[in-house]
Amino acid sequence: MRAISWNVNSLRTRLERVLGVLERHQPDILCLQETKVTNDQFPHAALAEVGYKAVVHGQKTYNGVALLSKVGLEDVQIGFPNDPVEAEARVISAKLGGLRFINLYVINGKEVGCDKYVRKMGWLDALNQWIGELRAQGEEMVVLGDFNIAPDDRDVYDPEGWRGKIHFSEEEHQRLAAMQAHGLEDLYRLHHQEAGLFSWWDYRGGAFPRDHGLRIDLALGSPEAVSRCSGSEIDREERKKGTWEAKPSDHAPVIVDFQE
């Protein structure tokens, strides 16, 4: 079973590239973030043509998450209980192959200390409470998506420059640690230990050619997910301009494989 997480930065702009990713990697489940499309404008027909059915949680202009699958999804849940920013479409989850896939688009936070950063912390606290409740009920899961947090020095191109900044601050790391304390492990790090393996590069300042990236797109797994996880890769090629007419997203897809 193959899962992919990808922040597409507008599904309508990126549809051709999404179809390319589906064809190249043949995932059982594709978890999209920043679809930036309302549910009534979601491109269901184009995805159905290649065999994928989508469950969606969108809004106009901002945010938006979706799950695509060609093998069916069970127990779909939109959002989570007691979300302090319920109007923002940031979470959708469903069960597949004995695991609940919880697809996240975490609040960016903009800058440490600003009101958006404070909202990010409160939102992560509420999310962690829900994840803790599910885990206490024995739910096995993969929590994946755009976390907007780089876990450690290996995940940042300039750790000293980034330390204490947005995506790499102590308070964000506390929230990530709190999530992991519910028994979740970084599935990518089960298979790769080296530094400099990134999932996001800023559009600005030639960040991709300079390889000034961060690994902020994560997949965390509970014990059953960990024991079944057979590999994980970042499709860095997808971040290149390549021969595609459409431009790349600023995020690369994160692929995670599981034994059945």
Add this chain to the structure above:
DNA sequence: ATGGTTGGTCGCCAA
């Protein structure tokens, strides 16, 4: 500290 680029939408906000 600022700037740089992209997307949604049409003067900016968000990332």
